[in-house]
Amino acid sequence: MANPTGIGASVRRREDQRFLTGRGTYTEDIKRPNQTHVHMLRSPYAHARIRGVNAADALKAPGVVAVFTGADMAADNVNSLPCGWLIHSKDGSPMKEPPHFPIARDKARYVGDIVAVVIAETREQAKDAAELIDVGYEDLPAVVSLRQAVDGSAAQVHDEVAGNLCYDWHLGDAAAVDAAFAGAAHVTKLDLVNNRLVPNAMEPRAALGEYDPATGEHTLTTTSQNPHVIRLLMGAFVLGIPEHKLRVVAPDVGGGFGSKIFHYGEEAIVTWAAKKVGRPVKWTAERSESFLSDAHGRDHLTHAELALDKDGNFLALKVSTLANMGAYLSTFSTSIPTYLYATLLAGQYKTPAIYAEVKALFTNTAPVDAYRGAGRPEACYLIERLVEIAAREMGIDKTEIRRRNFVPAEAMPYQTPVALQYDTGDFAKNLDMALPAVDYAGFAQRKAEAAKRGRLRGIGFATYIEACGIAPSNVAGALGARAGLYESAEVRFHPTGSVTVFTGSHSHGQGHETTFAQIVAERFGIPIENVEIVHGDTAKVPFGMGTYGSRSLAVGGSALVKAMDKVERKARKIAAHLMEAAETDIEVKDGRFTVAGTDKSVGIGDIALAAYVPHNFPLDELEPGLDEQAFYDPKNFTYPNGCHVCEVEIDPDTGVVSVESFSAVDDFGRVINPLIVEGQVHGGIVQGIGQALFENCVYDEDTGQLITGSYMDYCMPRAHDVPSFAVSWHEDQPCTHNPLGVKGCGEAGTIGAAAAVMNAVIDALAEHGVTHLDMPATPEKVWRALNQSRPAMAAE
């Protein structure tokens, strides 16, 4: 009988009980005796030389404990925040890596750059005192947009980085691409912007630093997706604290979407300052600070060309992208527009030749790094826009042109021209499932019916494939990653048969406490109530790389399976001993160990008891205890893929786009918890719709001030902006190289949705001669596109 809380069961998220009843413990909830509060004084200028910081008045203000500046950190030999991925330019030179100090030293380089910190008894006292600090700013011209950054005459964000160019990288075979273009029957060209986004996790970032002079141990509690990574980066590179004296805890974390992967200056500041002032130091971002200082996402400017033969077969793809790094290199910033973007440019298609060039540029804006999908939504959006434009230009149905170019399922494993090897995927099947689900045949009728109501209706498709489960460490290392990318797990049976699992991945909305427990429950035939999942504390959990890039189940889950394998191996030996049988005769099913061909059996609970109360135990062969640890380094990426279809209607009077339907057919490999998978897809789709229609991070091009610095101007999608989604999947293309056959589902919705929505918008506008619009398709933008032939309309 199937385990009701095992694999494939829609078990409700166990963690929701505490989250929904206000009993979670977030960093801000932790209040230490004698705790102080730090306020980060942030630069109001996008680019300014710091002539000096005079804190004399602030130091005299009520409640102030200390004021620190960049000079204080320099005096203590505090180093730059490191970048985790080294990219080499075309010419072989390493990327430019200017220092990024937690507190700026010579110049402030974006609005929000920290220039001094005030530590006081209360948050308000710290803020009051910060107003008394006199920073000698010398305002400098700012470089804000990518176009400004590449302009040779622009100011330089870093004096030592000529032309603001971090790297000029490429991938693929330029000669093969040129040759293919020379023989092409048709070339589709596209210039597009991938709009900059603010991640907006529900819980703002927070950090609490503590130092115990008795033991010399530092503790950092922080809103992180990967506490071990923070411990390594901050301990080894920034503050010089050895790992055994540094504990990093990421307790309940309220969403990350990538923005909480990175090591931020505030973490180093509270850890360092806690020792300086001899008291705990707490920081919690206000929402305005989140807007200013969380690493942003996307921000590409791209020119792309697709060469096709006369039948619409793709011959070659040529892509040239400018990617905004912001003012400094955030932890994984450099890998996003390269190895997580250009390597995905084949998409689901067998395009034989691809060449991509990426210039990464510094600007006087907040750092830009991974945001849900990280590089892959940018690749998907580019490819899928090109494909639909090409279909229209060549008069081929948009589904047919895709079908013609899909990598066939029989071709798996498939080596793309941009480094990746897809293991499995049946792209035609995804499309075949999607077409009846969305009633593609009935679209013309729906469009005609909408026209009767004065509405423009459009349908758009997006097929996507993503590389998840990052990554084989040796591959990542060869490509410049400065860390390994395995995952860890420990499975600890307790004497009476309950289990604690320690995982190096981190849950901040993904539901690990439920899914990981289901995997253990399934394996050992126990209810999930008997399984506890522990994560997020370097003092408890073996070294792990954390959660991002839809990797937790594919990599962390695989480590868990390996640890369970070890437990089972030992348990089998114990069972053989208990039942006086040969180990080879023991059969294991659902946690029962049976002597083959007999009715003699013991359960895992009995074995655990024997392991911890080893009165009858093979002590000469085995150690007591039942507690195993494993590390898993994947052999390949995993390749979730799918087909998303969106229908929109546009009100031509106002330009308002409404999303009428959205269907997703996905291949996530094997699904552990359908309820959670659906939730992940829903959330992802909403974020994709957000990028397509609503969200846009805007800086003033002259001053570098963040214009969309609050929800008054930065538009998040709301529940009423989205329809009820139709989400389905198939499980007949499991991943071939991990033990669970899983691929990951965390980012899929975001990757497919923006492209599907924009394709639908352009489809709706096509009869009015509109071929492209940049995201977000705001009402005015759409209205202007509709009225471009009669711009004087408003003044008529």
Add this chain to the structure above:
Amino acid sequence: MYAFEYRRPASLAEAVSLLSQAEEGKILAGGQTLLPTLKQRLARPTELIDLSKVPELKGIREDGGALVIGAFACHAEVGASDLVKRRIPALADLAVHIGDRQVRALGTLGGSIANADPAADYPAAVVALKGTVKTDLREIAGDDFFTGMFETALNPGEVITGVRFQAPDKAAYAKFRNPASRYAIVGVFVARFGNEVRVAVTGAGPSVFCVTDMEAALAKDFRADALSGVAVSANGLNGDIHASPEYRAHLVTVMAKRAVEACA
């Protein structure tokens, strides 16, 4: 937020006297505008005088052919009021489309019009419904109340006690909301009193204004089509990242037509 003294008077007279004695006093109504301003340290009042316990500012009542709504009535209360829904349904409809549930539960009529945000909804109703703003000192005609962007005819220390709205024969409010903030990018309140029609526009300009051409056209022919040739100029209208002056000008006509249609 800077430190301030908090006062909670129990009568209008006490509120007025506290205000006059305060070094730099500020009235606190629903706090939906004032508190974010204070949190961002953009204002530094010495005293906040909370009106929540002042009985004279509460309630909604009929007064001849008009409705008098207390300054402290919150948007949710106006939106849910049977009296408002019966006498001026367009006003109840306006109130339920302000902001979000939290804002409607706290934000007040008095706070909204005292603040005179160019994108606020109520100013359109005050003007279109021939409103009269009542204060502790006097009555101010709605047409004279809004004098500019965030500016009103109120004197320092003057407290709004309520607004008298005339009940029209027909009225409707059509709002094109800012997708981010939910304020009005353009809101048009159309009200018909016998042969007279009022078309008041909020959101589009620095302050609420009437479109007399539309009023004249509708007085002759109260149908949406009557507005087809009538446009407002983009000159002097607001422009921001959400909507340019040209787009706002266009939306005024679109929303005016929708309001007229909704009157049917």
